Amino acid sequence: MFGRLGNWASSAISRVVDKVVEVAKKITNKVIEKGSKCWNGFTGKTTFDKAEQLYQQITDRYDKNKRDYDQASGQLIADIDTQVSSINSFKQDIYQVQFKRFVSLANRLHNVTVKGQPFEELFDDAILEAKTTASVEHRGNLFLIDFNKFDLVRVASYVLTLGFYSRKKAKQTLLKVQEEEVRIDEEITKMKSHQRQLKVVAKSIDGVVEYFDVLINNYSKLLDRFEYGIQSQRHKQMVQSDEIFAHKLDFRLIPVAHIEEFQALFNLSIVLKQMANLGYLSESGKLNPKDTSQAKALFEKVASIQAIAA
Amino acid sequence: MATKDEYVQPVLSTEQVLNELQDCSPLQVSKQLINMELHDQRKSLEVMAKIYDEFDTNTNLVDELVEPISLNVLDAFILHPKLKNLKFKAMGISSSRIWNESKQFSYEDANSSDADPLDQYMIARERAGELNQAVNSKLAGKYARSQNDARKQGYGANTNRYMDDDSKKVYSEKHFQGRRRADSELEVNHDGSVKRIWNEKKHAPKGGANHNNKNTDHTVSLKEIFDDYGSNIALSSDDLQAIGNIDDNFKNITAELNNLKRESSWTEVKTLHDTAKRKQAAGQSLSNKEARSLTISDGTIENALEAESLTNKAIQTEAEKRQLENIWGNKKGIRTKVAKKIGTQGVEKAANQSRDEALGHALVLFIKPLLFEMTDIVKHGFTYNTGETCVGAAIAARFKRLSNYMVTNVLPTLKQSFTGFISNFFQNLIAGLGELFKGLLGSILKVVSEGFNAIIQAFKILTEPESSRSKAEKADAFLKLIATTTVTFVVFYFEKTILQALEGSFLKDIILALLTGVASTLVVWALDKMDLFSVKDEKRAARVKEIFDMRIRQIKQNTDAFETAALQTLANNKLQFRQISESMSKAIDDDENVNSSIYSMADFMKIELEIKTTDDFMALLGSQDRLVVS
Numbered sequence: 001m002f003g004r005l006g007n008w009a010s011s012a013i014s015r016v017v018d019k020v021v022e023v024a025k026k027i028t029n030k031v032i033e034k035g036s037k038c039w040n041g042f043t044g045k046t047t048f049d050k051a052e053q054l055y056q057q058i059t060d061r062y063d064k065n066k067r068d069y070d071q072a073s074g075q076l077i078a079d080i081d082t083q084v085s086s087i088n089s090f091k092q093d094i095y096q097v098q099f100k101r102f103v104s105l106a107n108r109l110h111n112v113t114v115k116g117q118p119f120e121e122l123f124d125d126a127i128l129e130a131k132t133t134a135s136v137e138h139r140g141n142l143f144l145i146d147f148n149k150f151d152l153v154r155v156a157s158y159v160l161t162l163g164f165y166s167r168k169k170a171k172q173t174l175l176k177v178q179e180e181e182v183r184i185d186e187e188i189t190k191m192k193s194h195q196r197q198l199k200v201v202a203k204s205i206d207g208v209v210e211y212f213d214v215l216i217n218n219y220s221k222l223l224d225r226f227e228y229g230i231q232s233q234r235h236k237q238m239v240q241s242d243e244i245f246a247h248k249l250d251f252r253l254i255p256v257a258h259i260e261e262f263q264a265l266f267n268l269s270i271v272l273k274q275m276a277n278l279g280y281l282s283e284s285g286k287l288n289p290k291d292t293s294q295a296k297a298l299f300e301k302v303a304s305i306q307a308i309a310a
Numbered sequence: 311m312a313t314k315d316e317y318v319q320p321v322l323s324t325e326q327v328l329n330e331l332q333d334c335s336p337l338q339v340s341k342q343l344i345n346m347e348l349h350d351q352r353k354s355l356e357v358m359a360k361i362y363d364e365f366d367t368n369t370n371l372v373d374e375l376v377e378p379i380s381l382n383v384l385d386a387f388i389l390h391p392k393l394k395n396l397k398f399k400a401m402g403i404s405s406s407r408i409w410n411e412s413k414q415f416s417y418e419d420a421n422s423s424d425a426d427p428l429d430q431y432m433i434a435r436e437r438a439g440e441l442n443q444a445v446n447s448k449l450a451g452k453y454a455r456s457q458n459d460a461r462k463q464g465y466g467a468n469t470n471r472y473m474d475d476d477s478k479k480v481y482s483e484k485h486f487q488g489r490r491r492a493d494s495e496l497e498v499n500h501d502g503s504v505k506r507i508w509n510e511k512k513h514a515p516k517g518g519a520n521h522n523n524k525n526t527d528h529t530v531s532l533k534e535i536f537d538d539y540g541s542n543i544a545l546s547s548d549d550l551q552a553i554g555n556i557d558d559n560f561k562n563i564t565a566e567l568n569n570l571k572r573e574s575s576w577t578e579v580k581t582l583h584d585t586a587k588r589k590q591a592a593g594q595s596l597s598n599k600e601a602r603s604l605t606i607s608d609g610t611i612e613n614a615l616e617a618e619s620l621t622n623k624a625i626q627t628e629a630e631k632r633q634l635e636n637i638w639g640n641k642k643g644i645r646t647k648v649a650k651k652i653g654t655q656g657v658e659k660a661a662n663q664s665r666d667e668a669l670g671h672a673l674v675l676f677i678k679p680l681l682f683e684m685t686d687i688v689k690h691g692f693t694y695n696t697g698e699t700c701v702g703a704a705i706a707a708r709f710k711r712l713s714n715y716m717v718t719n720v721l722p723t724l725k726q727s728f729t730g731f732i733s734n735f736f737q738n739l740i741a742g743l744g745e746l747f748k749g750l751l752g753s754i755l756k757v758v759s760e761g762f763n764a765i766i767q768a769f770k771i772l773t774e775p776e777s778s779r780s781k782a783e784k785a786d787a788f789l790k791l792i793a794t795t796t797v798t799f800v801v802f803y804f805e806k807t808i809l810q811a812l813e814g815s816f817l818k819d820i821i822l823a824l825l826t827g828v829a830s831t832l833v834v835w836a837l838d839k840m841d842l843f844s845v846k847d848e849k850r851a852a853r854v855k856e857i858f859d860m861r862i863r864q865i866k867q868n869t870d871a872f873e874t875a876a877l878q879t880l881a882n883n884k885l886q887f888r889q890i891s892e893s894m895s896k897a898i899d900d901d902e903n904v905n906s907s908i909y910s911m912a913d914f915m916k917i918e919l920e921i922k923t924t925d926d927f928m929a930l931l932g933s934q935d936r937l938v939v940s
Contacts, residue, residue: 099939111936137355175851182858183354189862193348193869200876204340207884211336214891215911221898251931256924257903263927264904267912267919269939274917280340 044170051174055139058181062136062188069191076198083205084121084281090212091118091276098219098272102265105223108230109251109262114269118276136184142176201281208280215275219268226265229258317357317857319349319864327875335916336883343876348868354858361854376688376831380412380681381405383827387673387820412681417715453536471547473532477555482509482526485562492524495561496617498609505610507564525568527561528554529621533573539629549632558624561617567610570602576614579603583611672716672732676739677824679715683708684828688835709744713737739821742804746829800825886914 099114106112233254251259327346331339384405453473454460460472486492486509497505507524508514514523535554539545545553571579586600596604686694687708696711698704716736804825894907905924912919921927930937 106937110931112939113936114939116940172847175847179358179851179854182855183358186354186858186862186865189865190349193865196869196873197343197346197348200873200880201340201343204343204876204880207880207887208337208340210884211887214887218891218894218898221895222904225898225901251928257901259928259931260903260905260924263921263924264908266927266937266939267905267908267921270919271908271912271915271917273939274915275337278337280337281344 044167047167047170047174051143051170051177054174054177054181055142058177058184059136062184065188065191069195072195073198076195076202080198080202080205080281083202083209086209087205087212087280088118088120090209090216091120094118094216094272094276098216098223099269101223102269105227105230106262106265108234108249109254112266114273116273116277119279121279121281137180142180143173205280212275215268215272219265219272222261222265222268226258226261229254229261233258316360317861319861319868320347321864322346322348322868322871324871324875327872328879331875331879336887337915339879339883346872348872349861349865357857357861358854361850361857376685377409379827379831380684381409383824384408384677386823387677390820408677409681412678413685415678415682417679417711453533453540455532470551473536473551473554475551475555477557478526478528478560481557481560482524482562486524492562494522494524494563496563496610496613497567498607498613500607502609505564507562511565522564522566524562525565527563527568527571529559529561529618530554530575530625531573534575535625545629545632549629553625553628553632556624556628558621566602567606570599570606576611576618579606580611580615672736673821673824675719676712676716676736679712680828683712684831688831705744705747709740713740716740739804743825743828746800746804746825747832800829887911890914 095114095118103112103114230249233249237249251262330346331342334342388405388408452463454463454465455472455474457469457472460469461467463471465471485495490509490513491506492509494505494507499505505522507522509524511523532554536550539550539553582600583603583606586596586603589596589600590604692701692708693699693704696704696707698707713736717733800822804821890907890910894904894911896902897904897907909919909922921930
């Protein structure tokens with residue numbers, strides 16, 4: 001019984017193979033590929049086509065989202081950059097202008113020093129960029145079977161395995177692409193979430209700019225008031241004494257209001273100083289590697305000059 | 311199923327974010343915001359890989375299918391009415407018990423309680439012994455020693471219904487080898503030396519019949535053999551003759567001794583001898599026979615008894631051998647004759663039945679290791695724990711293990727006669743199983759294609775929800791469908807050997823069911839590995855979707871929480887700042903004391919100011935030469 005079965009099976013298969021060879025000879029590749037629905041269903045090509053379509057869709061979707069994201073985040077980062085630059089210039093202003101003025105004014109009353117340097121924030125764009133995105137997997141990893149590559153041996157193998165193998169592979173391919181779709185959705189969601197995060201950060205930096213702006217303004221106004229007060233006191237003193245170049249005013253002799261102003265300025269200076277020394281986005285003085293190497297070169301130059309000079 | 315916790319995103323709630331943001335100064339808020347993690351840093355690819363791993367190691371197949379299939383087969387076996395006499399139920403052997411024991415089976419500790427049921431085989435064998443008595447003793451006829459006697463009894467002129475034949479002469483000639491004198495085979499003199507016997511009476515020293523001429527004695531007399539085996543319908547007259555005249559039954563002794571022994575057994579002679587000695591010691595008078603028995607030495611009696619026991623065994627073996635040959639061998643002649651004689655197949659059936667029952671018991675002991683091997687294959691693959699790497703060698707190793715187990719643990723517990731048959735049977739079975747494995751797996755594609763419709767239906771059944779069909783029903787339906795395709799294979803591999811040997815026996819169906827069960831299990835294993843319908847892949851894809859959907863949801867939730875809290879905080883901060891700065895501005899413009907606003911601002915910014923009052927400031931100015939802003 002088994003023998004007969006074997007014979008039948010082998011003759012049936014060879015008949016089919018002959019037929020396939022015959023057909024292949026007569027018809028071109030395109031026709032067989034586009035073939036009848038039956039053939040496609042049998043080999044699993046319909047499933048494969050679905051997979052290809054889906055793959056194309058998710059690639060397009062991912063690319064579009066990535067483009068949008070890149071654009072939007074690029075814009076946001078540029079905005080933040082501008083704001084940070086203005087903050088930097090505020091900081092400079094605080095030291096170069098405001099504190100200078102304060103020191104020179106306060107000197108009439110008492111010696112004042114302001115310690116420290118403004119902290120110029122050089123932050124790396126990388127802080128703001130999204131930390132991980134993986135793009136769509138390479139096609140080769142997802143597609144376990146490729147109907148686009150047509151050759152006779154392949155077709156014959158599909159027939160001999162009664163289409164099991166090719167259908168199974170096509171199904172697996174479709175499943176893998178569907179899984180990939182979900183994974184890409186996660187990536188896209190991550191991108192969108194990051195975008196929102198950036199927006200919030202931008203807003204917060206705007207707030208900081210406002211702090212600087214307003215406070216510096218107030219400081220300046222306070223300085224004006226103080227200046228006026230000091231000047232008027234000086235004039236009073238000058239009137240009362242003979243010397244032209246007056247020494248320092250005696251703080252015990254001036255009205256409390258001015259002391260209060262002085263105190264206010266003193267405290268506000270502390271506040272401004274703190275503000276000026278802070279990094280708003282980066283942890284600590286992130287040194288630009290270029291700067292360090294430049295600094296090193298400079299130091300060496302100085303050392304060599306000193307050696308010559310010595 | 312791994313817990314979902316492994317894939318979970320960290321959760322961010324609005325309260326959490328608010329707390330974190332409010333704890334720090336408004337100046338630090340931006341930093342906090344940018345550093346907050348709204349999702350875990352695990353790459354989505356890693357997550358995917360993890361899920362794939364989870365799915366590669368999944369073996370529920372044993373519970374789903376193999377168990378029900380095996381229980382099915384075991385039921386067919388144990389509950390078979392024809393095997394009722396084996397009293398499985400009374401011994402507590404049931405399908406589930408065997409299945410459970412097979413799960414814990416290990417080759418190291420065989421010989422569990424199941425060894426006892428084999429004692430039942432004794433009963434079966436005794437029943438075979440009943441053959442001797444169960445039948446009409448008329449079958450035996452009358453005892454006749456020689457052909458003449460037989461003729462005198464009324465049997466035909468050419469009858470063969472007599473016990474004696476020429477073997478005696480041949481045996482004796484061999485013993486003497488042409489000499490006149492030789493040793494007696496049994497007798498020793500009182501001093502221990504071997505007695506001598508003469509080949510021919512005329513050469514013997516004078517004394518007539520009582521002298522030392524040889525008699526070739528039948529140790530077990532022909533009459534006794536006739537009485538014991540004559541009624542056995544499985545033995546023909548030729549058989550009886552042959553049994554009586556095996557070499558082991560002959561001993562060359564003196565005529566004197568033979569005359570004393572006649573048709574009694576040596577045991578009886580010993581009794582006589584002992585009685586005589588006792589009487590002599592007691593001083594009583596002895597009969598003639600008793601007196602003569604005193605001439606026999608003790609040494610002779612010892613030899614004789616030893617010879618008797620050996621001979622008994624030999625006769626028994628010979629008788630059984632011939633019995634079995636007649637029943638199961640190809641000598642159809644005896645069977646049909648017998649059948650005619652008693653007009654029914656009853657006795658043959660009885661003989662077959664005891665054989666089958668013995669086989670049944672051996673099979674029960676065999677099933678356990680077989681089931682163990684099958685489930686081991688399905689759970690761990692062919693090569694697990696066999697020390698082999700290629701599948702073919704692994705199969706061979708497994709069956710060798712199985713056959714060793716049978717030979718060392720099961721077969722020795724069988725008694726005598728059936729051992730040969732059963733050992734042969736199992737060798738064929740195991741060899742056939744090995745071939746079946748190889749053949750089935752090699753042509754699994756053919757099996758699949760031939761049974762394609764069956765398999766489609768089977769898979770539909772398997773993937774039905776639990777409510778519509780119970781597991782056992784599913785397995786049953788599955789088995790029935792697959793069996794149709796695997797039976798052809800089974801029949802092919804076993805047709806020439808086992809199935810033919812069991813022709814006409816009810817065991818044939820059982821064995822067929824057992825083998826079909828084994829083959830179906832193999833198909834199930836192969837189908838699972840091939841995952842024809844991508845069932846596993848689909849399950850995995852569903853799980854991937856599930857996990858990623860969960861993660862995406864969580865990310866969205868986190869982002870929402872973050873955004874809400876952050877915007878809220880920023881708005882609050884802005885409001886506060888504006889309030890303070892406005893009052894500050896106003897104070898400056900109105901020439902008022904600005905200090906309170908400044909302190910508020912510093913508090914708002916969480917900056918510590920040491921100088922809290924004007925007096926402190928004055929003191930500072932007084933004490934320090936230089937004011938430092940730091």
